[in-house]
Amino acid sequence: xxxxxxxxxxxxxxxxxxxxxxxxxxxxxxxxxxxxxxxxxxxxxxxxxxxxxxxxxxxxxxxxxxxxxxxxxxxxxxxxxxxxxxxxxxxxxxxxxxxxxxxxxxxxxxxxxxxxxxxxxxxxx
Amino acid sequence: xxxxxxxxxxxxxxxxxxxxxxxxxxxxxxxxxxxxxxxxxxxxxxxxxxxxxxxxxxxxxxxxxxxxxxxxxxxxxxxxxxxxxxxxxxxxxxxxxxxxxxxxxxxxxxxxxxxxxxxxxxxxxxxxxxxxxxxxxxxxxxxxxxxxxxxxxxxxxxxxxxxxxxxxxxxxxxxxxxxxxxxxxxxxxxxxxxxxxxxxxxxxxxxxxxxxxxxxxxxxxxxxxxxxxxxxxxxxxxxxxxxxxxxxxxxxxxxxxxxxxxxxxxxxxxxxxxxxxxxxxxxxxxxxxxxxxxxxxxxxxxxxxxxxxxxxxxxxxxxxxxxxxxxxxxxxxxxxxxxxxxxxxxxxxxxxxxxxxxxxx
Numbered sequence: 001x002x003x004x005x006x007x008x009x010x011x012x013x014x015x016x017x018x019x020x021x022x023x024x025x026x027x028x029x030x031x032x033x034x035x036x037x038x039x040x041x042x043x044x045x046x047x048x049x050x051x052x053x054x055x056x057x058x059x060x061x062x063x064x065x066x067x068x069x070x071x072x073x074x075x076x077x078x079x080x081x082x083x084x085x086x087x088x089x090x091x092x093x094x095x096x097x098x099x100x101x102x103x104x105x106x107x108x109x110x111x112x113x114x115x116x117x118x119x120x121x122x123x124x125x
Numbered sequence: 126x127x128x129x130x131x132x133x134x135x136x137x138x139x140x141x142x143x144x145x146x147x148x149x150x151x152x153x154x155x156x157x158x159x160x161x162x163x164x165x166x167x168x169x170x171x172x173x174x175x176x177x178x179x180x181x182x183x184x185x186x187x188x189x190x191x192x193x194x195x196x197x198x199x200x201x202x203x204x205x206x207x208x209x210x211x212x213x214x215x216x217x218x219x220x221x222x223x224x225x226x227x228x229x230x231x232x233x234x235x236x237x238x239x240x241x242x243x244x245x246x247x248x249x250x251x252x253x254x255x256x257x258x259x260x261x262x263x264x265x266x267x268x269x270x271x272x273x274x275x276x277x278x279x280x281x282x283x284x285x286x287x288x289x290x291x292x293x294x295x296x297x298x299x300x301x302x303x304x305x306x307x308x309x310x311x312x313x314x315x316x317x318x319x320x321x322x323x324x325x326x327x328x329x330x331x332x333x334x335x336x337x338x339x340x341x342x343x344x345x346x347x348x349x350x351x352x353x354x355x356x357x358x359x360x361x362x363x364x365x366x367x368x369x370x371x372x373x374x375x376x377x378x379x380x381x382x383x384x385x386x387x388x389x390x391x392x393x394x395x396x397x398x399x400x401x402x403x404x405x406x407x408x409x410x411x412x413x414x415x416x417x418x419x420x421x422x423x424x425x426x427x428x429x430x431x432x433x434x435x436x437x438x439x440x441x442x443x444x445x446x447x448x449x450x451x452x453x454x455x456x457x458x459x460x461x462x463x464x465x466x467x468x469x470x471x472x473x474x475x476x477x478x479x480x481x482x483x484x485x486x
Contacts, residue, residue, distance in 0.1 A: 036145075036345075037162045039437045040413050042466075058466070060414050062161040062436065063345055 074103030179242035216387030270327030275317035
């Protein structure tokens with residue numbers, strides 16, 4: 001299972017890449033494999049303010065809809081229209097072209113409180 | 126939890142083939158092997174194989190079995206020649222559907238019934254309670270393992286796996302020289318067959334069909350395939366409070382054959398019409414996948430009903446679903462909205478089925 005060491009993770013399987021005060025969010029390789037073929041991604045509205053733990057996007061497989069939670073608080077500043085057009089990117093490139101939304105974080109230190117790759121790897125065992 | 130679930134005799138073979146197993150209808154069954162979309166496409170374009178061991182098999186025999194079945198089931202078994210089968214219903218006194226099943230005639234007074242997994246016990250109890258003297262009813266569900274080979278290439282898979290054995294014609298049943306039962310039917314709209322072997326031989330047969338080109342497929346694609354064809358799923362699209370007439374399946378009911386359980390309600394509905402009817406709804410644009418229980422609204426926002434089944438059709442790329450709607454909303458082309466988490470997706474009533482398979486051999 002691919003768990004890049006330069007990212008932080010939420011126990012609900014989102015990953016976060018922090019660059020300045022912008023956090024890019026997607027779902028982990030483990031999550032995309034568990035969800036199976038992604039056929040639809042519902043993106044949040046740009047400008048929406050979210051708290052950590054808020055359902056912010058929805059990723060749907062043939063069988064089920066799954067909420068994607070904001071790992072940290074902030075404002076949605078960009079969404080990935082490519083995954084809206086081609087949802088399979090979430091399966092094929094979960095840490096790259098399959099990202100879902102970007103947040104301008106309220107408090108960059110919140111990211112430090114998330115799981116590191118070792119802790120997340122241990123969680124998914 | 127899984128201790129309470131029935132296990133397919135094919136479980137070891139599934140694990141070997143990489144299946145993801147989930148609880149379904151009281152059974153622990155493969156939902157997919159590699160990808161629901163790939164498995165769906167394999168059945169539409171080549172051949173796939175499904176474990177249907179969870180389905181039940183009843184044998185009915187003895188003098189008077191035809192007459193008894195005709196009073197117990199909604200279709201007319203007298204229309205069946207030996208070796209032929211038909212889709213039919215087990216109804217309650219109000220005409221509601223207990224189960225939908227296929228009845229095959231295997232002799233003058235011998236019948237083979239294939240019923241739904243979750244309904245084996247209930248069907249058997251109901252039929253036993255209404256049994257006529259002289260008719261023998263046996264539940265052989267545990268003795269058989271079943272698999273469905275589906276897709277345009279399935280006759281070729283059969284020819285390679287069972288050389289020299291003829292495949293019966295559409296809806297027909299045959300017995301193989303190795304003691305198996307083969308039925309030319311399925312739940313996908315494609316050509317194909319269901320194959321029942323003694324439980325102990327199931328794993329070997331599964332591997333044999335796979336070796337000859339059938340891709341292992343799980344219940345996930347079985348559901349998307351059947352819904353593209355508008356084939357009902359009992360428990361979703363059929364229920365004890367809905368009749369086959371309301372479900373739009375009156376073709377499989379014979380009101381002229383004499384009395385049968387539920388006939389009175391069906392005859393009245395046929396003559397006077399019904400208040401609701403099960404319709405096929407398709408999105409007119411892209412949108413989040415429709416799913417069972419999502420509300421169906423009028424364009425003005427009045428709640429009309431809910432989806433009994435829904436899926437983002439892998440073959441068509443749009444949302445499709447079935448819903449019981451008031452009769453005024455069932456005309457082809459009628460515009461409605463499907464409520465997905467508060468977002469109202471425009472949809473319209475379309476002709477069944479959603480998908481038309483390529484011409485059959």
